[in-house]
Amino acid sequence: MKEVDLNYKIWFGSLKISNNIKIELLNQLGNEENIYIHRKDIEETGIKCASKFKNDINIDLNSRVINDINKKDYKIVTYLDKDYPKRLKNIDEPPYILFYKGDLERAEDTNVAIVGSRKCDPYGKRCASLIASGLGKAGVGIVSGGAFGVDTEAHKKCVEENFYNVAVFGCGINLDYPVYNRELYKKIIKNGCIISEFFPDTPPLRYNFPQRNRIISGLSEAVIVVQAGEKSGSLITANYAVNQGKDVFAVPGDVFSSQSRGCNNLIKDGAGIFTNIGDLLNSIPFKIKKEGKCNKDGKKEENSEINQLLLSILENNILHIDDIIRVTNIDTSIIYELLCELQFENKIEVIPGDYYTKII
Incomplete structure (x- = not known):
């Protein structure tokens, strides 16, 4: 340039x-x-x-x-x-x-947004972490906003397990906001991306954050709202997603908790109920980038053998992911990656509840 x-x-x-x-x-x-x-x-x-x-x-x-x-x-x-x-x-x-x-290039691969309350409780934190881990193992990148709470938990899990993730700022990228996440952002950059439409020294003005939410949903195939009150900013992201023609999922929560009213209302209004990764995988088109060892001929041959094993055990059977892992005795991350390949090739079907079966 x-x-x-x-x-x-x-x-x-x-x-x-x-x-x-x-x-x-x-x-x-x-x-x-x-x-x-x-x-x-x-x-x-x-x-x-x-x-x-x-x-x-x-x-x-x-x-x-x-x-x-x-x-x-x-x-x-x-x-x-x-x-x-x-x-x-x-x-x-x-x-x-x-x-x-x-790395902005990988933002073109399959990504899902994980958003939610800044003041999430332990349930919300655990859900955000588990969802990020499950999607990452399935080869899906994570997009979020770098804020306290749900956003931070999702980013932390991606960094911990070396999954691609994007943090979309509501201020300039020369500012580490919140300061608490300064070290986290450094780690995100190593295997992901931080991004902003605002000039680099722009302060974190309140009205910038709802504006940036359209980018979070825009970069994603779907949006999962993990935990949200009735006035949570994550509901703005969900609304942008609907207007953009994206799928919106919400994690159901305690009906007596104000922290879950936003999610429960989304479900009442027609959002998908998110209880496990299988609820999502049938809804999004996959464009998974194969990397690292998977590019080596030896690894491809090994994966082909595992794929044949998976198709064999799923023929005329509906198996839960835990049963597949137990039967094959293969690492969870590898199983998720190969199951996604087979789904992409229309060889297997994902059934809500994290169950799988071969397409006849």
Whole structure:
């Protein structure tokens, strides 16, 4: 990316106008440089907020951002770039610019959002951790918001078990917010990504967080709300998901607990009931990236033999995941990965309750 191109992109990204208007202009004028050159004539296009375009490039802002990029503190991607996340182009108000650290490419694989209360109880923490672990073993990446509570528990489990996960910030990525998660974010970057549509030094303003929730759902195939009160911000994420045509699941909770009212209300309104990984796996399209040992010929041959074993024991049988692991005596993470492969190939069916059977 040429520095001259960056100057135009940073200028355009910093304009206080909606993302939709920015994208409309890109569609009309082709790129950011053309928009800058013709910025004083924008009113003739009929687009609102034309006065915002008359500003010159902010040299100080551009220098700070470009200097950070050159130091490799973070990277940027904009709407027209080939590595811009394709899923985000399909949401309402896609972010024009994204600042990120880590591996953004794998955000194109199958991801599920895990969201919930910042003040979750031990039940919510345990659920978040177990769900993240189960999905990770199935080859599914996790997207969340890096906040206290449910978000943190999901990210921590992914880091602990080396699963891909994305933290979407409601502030600039130069800020570790909450500070409590500073070390966690460093670990996420090693096998995942932190991402924000806000300029790197943007403070964690309250109204930024509901706005960023559309990105959490936008990057995901489905959203699971683990624990939420009636006014939890995670319900905003669930609403974005519905509007984006994504599946929403909720973990049922204690009917006497205010911490579970949001989830229980989602279920009453038609959200899927999430009780185990099997409830979800039939609902999302899989695009699992095979990595590491699975790319080696010897490992492929070994996996093929295990696949044949799995198909054999599942023929004319409906078995729970625990029984499959007991019968095969194979590591849980390997079993989940191979079961997902077989499901992707339409050779087996997942039945609610974490049961599996061969498709005849």
